[in-house]
Amino acid sequence: MDDTWTIGELADRAAAALAAGGETPANGRVRDLPNERLIRWYTTIGLVDPPLGRRGRTALYGRRHLLQLVAVKRRQAAGRSIAEIQVELAAATDESLERIADLPAATGNERERFWRERPDISYRPATVTGYDTPRPPVVQGVRLSPDVTLLLEAHHLTDADLDAIASAARPLLEELQRRGLTRSAAPPRRSQ
Secondary structure (H helix, E strand, O other), rough: OOOOOOOHHHHHHHHHHHHHHHHOOOOOOOOOOOOHHHHHHHOOOOOOOOOEEOOOEEEEOOOOHHHHHHHHHHHHOOOOOOHHHHHHOOOOOHHHHHHHHHHOOOOHHHHHHHHOOOOOOOOOOOOOOOOOOOOOOOOOEEEEEEEEEEEEEEOOOHHHHHHHHHHHHHHHHHHHHHHHOOOOOOOOOOOO
Protein backbone atom coordinates (compact mmCIF):
# COMPACT_ATOMS: atom_id res chain seq x y z
CA MET A 1 0.00 0.00 0.00
CA ASP A 2 2.59 2.51 -1.15
CA ASP A 3 0.14 5.10 -2.46
CA THR A 4 -1.98 5.33 0.67
CA TRP A 5 -2.60 8.29 2.94
CA THR A 6 -3.92 8.97 6.40
CA ILE A 7 -7.22 10.80 6.68
CA GLY A 8 -5.35 14.08 7.28
CA GLU A 9 -3.21 13.55 4.19
CA LEU A 10 -6.34 12.72 2.18
CA ALA A 11 -7.97 15.96 3.35
CA ASP A 12 -4.83 17.93 2.37
CA ARG A 13 -4.72 16.30 -1.09
CA ALA A 14 -8.40 17.05 -1.67
CA ALA A 15 -7.86 20.64 -0.54
CA ALA A 16 -4.96 21.01 -2.99
CA ALA A 17 -7.03 19.60 -5.87
CA LEU A 18 -9.99 21.83 -5.08
CA ALA A 19 -7.81 24.93 -4.63
CA ALA A 20 -6.30 24.27 -8.06
CA GLY A 21 -9.83 24.26 -9.55
CA GLY A 22 -10.70 27.63 -7.99
CA GLU A 23 -14.39 26.77 -7.61
CA THR A 24 -16.54 28.13 -4.81
CA PRO A 25 -19.75 26.44 -3.70
CA ALA A 26 -23.11 27.72 -4.93
CA ASN A 27 -24.59 26.97 -1.52
CA GLY A 28 -23.41 29.06 1.46
CA ARG A 29 -23.89 26.06 3.79
CA VAL A 30 -21.36 23.93 1.92
CA ARG A 31 -17.84 23.74 3.38
CA ASP A 32 -15.28 24.77 0.76
CA LEU A 33 -12.63 22.26 1.78
CA PRO A 34 -13.06 18.84 3.38
CA ASN A 35 -11.66 18.07 6.82
CA GLU A 36 -11.25 14.79 8.70
CA ARG A 37 -14.68 14.99 10.33
CA LEU A 38 -16.41 15.59 6.99
CA ILE A 39 -14.54 12.66 5.40
CA ARG A 40 -15.70 10.37 8.23
CA TRP A 41 -19.30 11.57 7.75
CA TYR A 42 -19.12 11.03 3.98
CA THR A 43 -17.85 7.49 4.68
CA THR A 44 -20.74 6.89 7.09
CA ILE A 45 -23.36 7.94 4.51
CA GLY A 46 -21.67 6.05 1.66
CA LEU A 47 -20.30 8.94 -0.40
CA VAL A 48 -16.73 7.80 0.28
CA ASP A 49 -15.68 4.13 0.47
CA PRO A 50 -14.45 2.70 3.78
CA PRO A 51 -10.65 2.88 4.29
CA LEU A 52 -8.47 0.46 2.31
CA GLY A 53 -6.95 -0.90 5.49
CA ARG A 54 -5.16 0.11 8.65
CA ARG A 55 -1.63 0.64 9.86
CA GLY A 56 -2.10 0.05 13.57
CA ARG A 57 -5.02 2.29 14.49
CA THR A 58 -4.50 4.60 11.52
CA ALA A 59 -6.96 4.24 8.61
CA LEU A 60 -5.43 4.32 5.13
CA TYR A 61 -7.03 5.86 2.05
CA GLY A 62 -6.14 5.70 -1.65
CA ARG A 63 -6.72 7.40 -4.98
CA ARG A 64 -10.38 6.30 -5.30
CA HIS A 65 -11.13 8.00 -1.97
CA LEU A 66 -9.53 11.19 -3.28
CA LEU A 67 -11.60 10.98 -6.48
CA GLN A 68 -14.81 10.42 -4.50
CA LEU A 69 -14.11 13.31 -2.14
CA VAL A 70 -13.23 15.80 -4.88
CA ALA A 71 -16.18 14.65 -7.04
CA VAL A 72 -18.59 15.27 -4.14
CA LYS A 73 -17.16 18.76 -3.54
CA ARG A 74 -17.30 19.60 -7.27
CA ARG A 75 -20.96 18.55 -7.42
CA GLN A 76 -21.74 20.57 -4.29
CA ALA A 77 -19.99 23.58 -5.83
CA ALA A 78 -22.34 23.17 -8.79
CA GLY A 79 -25.33 23.43 -6.42
CA ARG A 80 -26.26 19.74 -6.16
CA SER A 81 -27.69 18.42 -2.88
CA ILE A 82 -26.12 15.55 -0.94
CA ALA A 83 -29.12 13.35 -1.86
CA GLU A 84 -28.63 14.06 -5.58
CA ILE A 85 -24.91 13.38 -5.29
CA GLN A 86 -25.53 10.10 -3.44
CA VAL A 87 -27.80 8.91 -6.25
CA GLU A 88 -25.33 9.92 -8.97
CA LEU A 89 -22.20 8.52 -7.33
CA ALA A 90 -23.70 5.41 -5.70
CA ALA A 91 -21.99 2.94 -8.03
CA ALA A 92 -19.65 5.28 -9.90
CA THR A 93 -16.70 3.69 -11.64
CA ASP A 94 -13.18 5.05 -11.25
CA GLU A 95 -13.45 6.41 -14.80
CA SER A 96 -16.60 8.42 -14.08
CA LEU A 97 -15.11 9.66 -10.80
CA GLU A 98 -11.97 10.77 -12.70
CA ARG A 99 -14.16 12.74 -15.11
CA ILE A 100 -16.20 14.42 -12.36
CA ALA A 101 -13.28 15.09 -10.00
CA ASP A 102 -11.17 16.54 -12.82
CA LEU A 103 -7.97 16.39 -10.75
CA PRO A 104 -5.19 18.72 -11.88
CA ALA A 105 -2.44 17.05 -13.91
CA ALA A 106 0.62 16.08 -11.89
CA THR A 107 4.00 17.38 -12.97
CA GLY A 108 7.26 15.90 -11.77
CA ASN A 109 7.32 13.92 -8.56
CA GLU A 110 3.76 14.38 -7.34
CA ARG A 111 4.40 13.24 -3.75
CA GLU A 112 7.42 15.54 -3.38
CA ARG A 113 5.64 18.52 -4.96
CA PHE A 114 2.58 17.94 -2.78
CA TRP A 115 4.54 18.35 0.45
CA ARG A 116 6.52 21.32 -0.83
CA GLU A 117 3.42 23.34 -1.84
CA ARG A 118 0.93 23.55 1.01
CA PRO A 119 -2.51 24.60 -0.30
CA ASP A 120 -4.15 27.77 0.92
CA ILE A 121 -6.93 26.46 3.15
CA SER A 122 -7.94 29.81 4.57
CA TYR A 123 -11.64 30.61 4.78
CA ARG A 124 -13.27 32.01 1.65
CA PRO A 125 -16.89 33.10 1.85
CA ALA A 126 -19.03 31.16 -0.61
CA THR A 127 -20.77 32.96 -3.43
CA VAL A 128 -24.48 32.26 -3.58
CA THR A 129 -25.85 31.87 -7.10
CA GLY A 130 -28.65 30.08 -8.87
CA TYR A 131 -31.65 31.32 -6.92
CA ASP A 132 -33.39 32.36 -10.13
CA THR A 133 -33.43 28.70 -11.23
CA PRO A 134 -36.12 26.59 -9.55
CA ARG A 135 -34.69 23.60 -7.69
CA PRO A 136 -36.10 20.18 -8.48
CA PRO A 137 -38.83 19.13 -6.05
CA VAL A 138 -38.09 16.77 -3.21
CA VAL A 139 -39.86 13.41 -3.24
CA GLN A 140 -41.54 12.78 0.11
CA GLY A 141 -43.46 9.74 1.28
CA VAL A 142 -46.70 10.07 3.24
CA ARG A 143 -47.75 6.88 5.06
CA LEU A 144 -51.48 6.36 4.37
CA SER A 145 -51.70 2.98 6.11
CA PRO A 146 -49.17 0.43 7.33
CA ASP A 147 -48.79 -0.91 3.78
CA VAL A 148 -49.61 2.11 1.57
CA THR A 149 -47.32 5.10 1.08
CA LEU A 150 -48.09 8.08 -1.17
CA LEU A 151 -45.06 9.67 -2.89
CA LEU A 152 -45.26 13.39 -3.58
CA GLU A 153 -42.87 15.79 -5.27
CA ALA A 154 -43.16 18.65 -2.81
CA HIS A 155 -40.68 20.88 -1.02
CA HIS A 156 -42.67 21.13 2.20
CA LEU A 157 -45.78 19.51 3.69
CA THR A 158 -47.55 21.17 6.60
CA ASP A 159 -49.62 19.44 9.27
CA ALA A 160 -52.74 20.77 7.51
CA ASP A 161 -51.53 19.18 4.24
CA LEU A 162 -51.01 15.83 5.98
CA ASP A 163 -54.44 15.96 7.65
CA ALA A 164 -56.13 16.77 4.31
CA ILE A 165 -54.26 13.92 2.57
CA ALA A 166 -55.27 11.45 5.32
CA SER A 167 -58.91 12.52 5.07
CA ALA A 168 -58.97 12.32 1.27
CA ALA A 169 -57.23 8.92 1.31
CA ARG A 170 -59.88 7.14 3.42
CA PRO A 171 -62.14 6.16 0.44
CA LEU A 172 -59.12 4.96 -1.53
CA LEU A 173 -57.85 2.87 1.39
CA GLU A 174 -61.31 1.33 1.91
CA GLU A 175 -61.48 0.38 -1.78
CA LEU A 176 -57.98 -1.11 -1.67
CA GLN A 177 -58.98 -3.19 1.36
CA ARG A 178 -62.22 -4.36 -0.34
CA ARG A 179 -60.13 -5.57 -3.28
CA GLY A 180 -57.69 -7.34 -0.95
CA LEU A 181 -54.80 -5.12 -1.96
CA THR A 182 -54.06 -3.92 1.58
CA ARG A 183 -54.37 -5.33 5.06
CA SER A 184 -55.82 -2.21 6.68
CA ALA A 185 -57.98 0.68 5.52
CA ALA A 186 -57.41 2.87 8.56
CA PRO A 187 -54.83 5.59 8.12
CA PRO A 188 -52.36 5.73 11.00
CA ARG A 189 -53.23 8.15 13.78
CA ARG A 190 -51.12 11.26 13.81
CA SER A 191 -49.51 12.12 17.11
CA GLN A 192 -50.44 15.51 18.52
